[in-house]
Amino acid sequence: MSSHSSSPEPSYIEYQGKYKGIFAWILSTDHKRIGMLYLYSIMTFFIIGAVLGLLMKFELIAPGKTVMEPQTYNAFFTLHGILMIFAVVIPGLPAVFGNFLLPIMIGAKDVAFPRLNLFSWYVYVLGIILVVISQFAGEGPPDTGWTFYAPYSFRTAGNMLPAVLGAFVLGFSSILTGLNFIVTMHRMRAPGMGWFKMPLFPWTLYGTAWIQLLATPVVGVTLLMVVAERTLNIGFFDPSLGGDPILYQHLFWIYSHPAVYIMILPAMGAISEIIPTFSRKSIFGYKFMVASTLAIAFVGYFVWGHHMFTSGMSGTALYTFSILTFLVAIPSAIKVFNWISTMHKGSIDMQTPFYWAMAFIFVFMVGGFTGLVLGSLAANVHLHNTHFVVAHFHFIVFGGTGFAFFAAMHYWFPKIYGRMYDTRWANTGLILFFIGFITLYMPMFYLGYMGMPRRYYDYDEVFHGGNIISSMGAWVLIAGVAVIIINLFRSAKHGPKAVADPWGGKTLEWTVPSPPPVENFEEIPTVTKGPYDYSQD
Amino acid sequence: MENEKHHIVSYSTYLLILALLLVLTVVSVAVTQINLGTLTVTIALFIAGIKSALVLAIFMHLKFDNKMYAFMAIGVVLLIGIMIFITFLDYLYR
Amino acid sequence: METHRDDTASKIGMWLFLLTEMLLFGGLFIVYSIYRYKNQEAFHQAAHELDVVVGTVNTAILLISSATVAMSISAIQLKNKKFALFLLGTTIVLGLVFLVNKYFEWGIKIQHHIYPGSEVMAQRGQGDILFFGLYYFMTGLHALHIIIGLVFIAVVFARIWNDKISHDNFALHENAGLYWHLVDLIWIFLFPLFYLIT
Numbered sequence: 005m006s007s008h009s010s011s012p013e014p015s016y017i018e019y020q021g022k023y024k025g026i027f028a029w030i031l032s033t034d035h036k037r038i039g040m041l042y043l044y045s046i047m048t049f050f051i052i053g054a055v056l057g058l059l060m061k062f063e064l065i066a067p068g069k070t071v072m073e074p075q076t077y078n079a080f081f082t083l084h085g086i087l088m089i090f091a092v093v094i095p096g097l098p099a100v101f102g103n104f105l106l107p108i109m110i111g112a113k114d115v116a117f118p119r120l121n122l123f124s125w126y127v128y129v130l131g132i133i134l135v136v137i138s139q140f141a142g143e144g145p146p147d148t149g150w151t152f153y154a155p156y157s158f159r160t161a162g163n164m165l166p167a168v169l170g171a172f173v174l175g176f177s178s179i180l181t182g183l184n185f186i187v188t189m190h191r192m193r194a195p196g197m198g199w200f201k202m203p204l205f206p207w208t209l210y211g212t213a214w215i216q217l218l219a220t221p222v223v224g225v226t227l228l229m230v231v232a233e234r235t236l237n238i239g240f241f242d243p244s245l246g247g248d249p250i251l252y253q254h255l256f257w258i259y260s261h262p263a264v265y266i267m268i269l270p271a272m273g274a275i276s277e278i279i280p281t282f283s284r285k286s287i288f289g290y291k292f293m294v295a296s297t298l299a300i301a302f303v304g305y306f307v308w309g310h311h312m313f314t315s316g317m318s319g320t321a322l323y324t325f326s327i328l329t330f331l332v333a334i335p336s337a338i339k340v341f342n343w344i345s346t347m348h349k350g351s352i353d354m355q356t357p358f359y360w361a362m363a364f365i366f367v368f369m370v371g372g373f374t375g376l377v378l379g380s381l382a383a384n385v386h387l388h389n390t391h392f393v394v395a396h397f398h399f400i401v402f403g404g405t406g407f408a409f410f411a412a413m414h415y416w417f418p419k420i421y422g423r424m425y426d427t428r429w430a431n432t433g434l435i436l437f438f439i440g441f442i443t444l445y446m447p448m449f450y451l452g453y454m455g456m457p458r459r460y461y462d463y464d465e466v467f468h469g470g471n472i473i474s475s476m477g478a479w480v481l482i483a484g485v486a487v488i489i490i491n492l493f494r495s496a497k498h499g500p501k502a503v504a505d506p507w508g509g510k511t512l513e514w515t516v517p518s519p520p521p522v523e524n525f526e527e528i529p530t531v532t533k534g535p536y537d538y539s540q541d
Numbered sequence: 542m543e544n545e546k547h548h549i550v551s552y553s554t555y556l557l558i559l560a561l562l563l564v565l566t567v568v569s570v571a572v573t574q575i576n577l578g579t580l581t582v583t584i585a586l587f588i589a590g591i592k593s594a595l596v597l598a599i600f601m602h603l604k605f606d607n608k609m610y611a612f613m614a615i616g617v618v619l620l621i622g623i624m625i626f627i628t629f630l631d632y633l634y635r
Numbered sequence: 636m637e638t639h640r641d642d643t644a645s646k647i648g649m650w651l652f653l654l655t656e657m658l659l660f661g662g663l664f665i666v667y668s669i670y671r672y673k674n675q676e677a678f679h680q681a682a683h684e685l686d687v688v689v690g691t692v693n694t695a696i697l698l699i700s701s702a703t704v705a706m707s708i709s710a711i712q713l714k715n716k717k718f719a720l721f722l723l724g725t726t727i728v729l730g731l732v733f734l735v736n737k738y739f740e741w742g743i744k745i746q747h748h749i750y751p752g753s754e755v756m757a758q759r760g761q762g763d764i765l766f767f768g769l770y771y772f773m774t775g776l777h778a779l780h781i782i783i784g785l786v787f788i789a790v791v792f793a794r795i796w797n798d799k800i801s802h803d804n805f806a807l808h809e810n811a812g813l814y815w816h817l818v819d820l821i822w823i824f825l826f827p828l829f830y831l832i833t
Contacts, residue, residue: 116644116648187648190647218654222662224659239765245765246674247670250631318630549712566698586824593824597820617658
């Protein structure tokens, strides 16, 4: 691969390597192809998870049994949670856009360990296979919810072992991706690209990678303890043997709260790329954006207890976690403030990715503010385990990560496929998605506030109205998802050819052809300016 | 980026550290056989701390390598410390 | 695609991996410290049942094996292949001896019906159940790491034998050493926590 001199290099899509057909993809160590492997796997599980959600909403459209048995409902919300958390949103932005874009954005030819990168995709697939096995083998699918709370997770007859091991294995894949990214950013930045010349998306990937690395092992060993508990009857979390179930919750949330930041940080990073590009203006407060990324990653590590306010922790622990939770709001607010200030006096170009970014900011703020409601102790006692919580975290996890994922998809689509999508259909999809999203989740705040508990297939008649609206929102949302995905699929094949820099972006990925050649850069660039330098135009 | 230079540590340094580690092991066994009450835990963990510092600094070359590695290792130890501390905020005051 | 060697990158990668290992055991240390705090008397008594002599011998074995790995890296840098192989071989033998000791230690305990879920255990207090549960889980996980470390070192041994690792290309050797030291490091804490604090 070193004898390229005059003819332009083939793009990563056309490149013919040692292997043919599908093997050219599943055996490729090219970070771009691995990113695409993740993209297709993640979209598949996203659709499966979304269909499960749709079916649950069908069940909730009327009180009593509508379409499924209670046990089926329990299995559905468990699988929905496991798939959406471990297989979709956690790898979502880092593994897809991180893999595809990180090396290009920092001016490198690949990640530091390309083979490890491919290996981590296989580990991911192995984890998924275990989750699938849990659904069909043994005595029925798991029914604990994605949190696997003790002691139920080792008392239930459901087939827990493969599901727990699957989550463990998926975590391992996440660790390997994080490790790879950190080393890549330490060793492979282009000449001249100091840490503070690095674009913000790589910066958020850096923060995320550290959380993946430092939080995932804790849940890994916790899940292993649950496995030991189920198979060997050890008694770590079993009250009848002296164990403490609340300790399980501590250990579980030591990972699973930072996991929220694994999802949201790269989402914020993608938005921080989109807003300067379409405002034709450098990001406002670059260093504050970097600092807030690291602050969120750091403080986010110590707030896990706010998931356990009603579990019976000590008062001291309650106050501490509540204060720390409020602290995380500060760096998050800095980011929103800086996005708005970037747009101020910018020359705004209204394009699909920008609309997505605006929708993101809206849903993220609703999610963030309701998070403060839940973070205050007194309110939490009332709202804990109600639909309010479900609405809140869907606004953050689905609203935050999901909107940012589609924003990133529409922003980098021309770069990834070398083709442009149909803007009209894309905007229609966004409108349907947004309306559906708000209609689906907004009523759940109200329902939860009025006292409707989560995780039941049935409810009192007083909650009927809100649930009808919410279920109808789900249909609109699914229609939006369908429009978006069909449009993107069609455009990837038949869309008009895209130029190297369709949006006027300034970061390095827009300097290479669309789609990028196999080795990204013919010559490694030397960086002299900051990432969002619009000064000369 | 060029690779870092490698420092060759002499055999005698390693043997000296090994001797020190073995002595510390014997000391911690001996001390904990005497009943010192709650002090036992403190002393045993203190000696374990010294031993691990020696292993990290000399055997794992943190003393000779780029300071970044030492920073990361100390950071993680602190992180575990803070995690234990915060968890104990629950258990101590329950 | 051309591959260029970046030893520093693999070393950073190894260190990052070691950090995850530290946190893996860190989670267990949290569990241990909480349950010890809640069952002080029972942990105190149960620790008496473990054999301090076996524990001390195993500690010494691991410390020596750690020193031999470290010295073998110096040996390879000084181009002394034979001595490096001898030192690594010693490490492997010592690691195996550690596992054999562990096997007998566990075996005797299991003969006395002290293992999770046994009837004897069920009649004892909850503190004892937790102590021995943690003992088996933590030393078991540690033994698993010993096995992984031994395989790693065996690979390095073979590569030195075939001259694939030499004085100017020993990143893998260094990383295997780091892994082995980490296994040692964890034992340095497991030993007092289970055998000494009585």
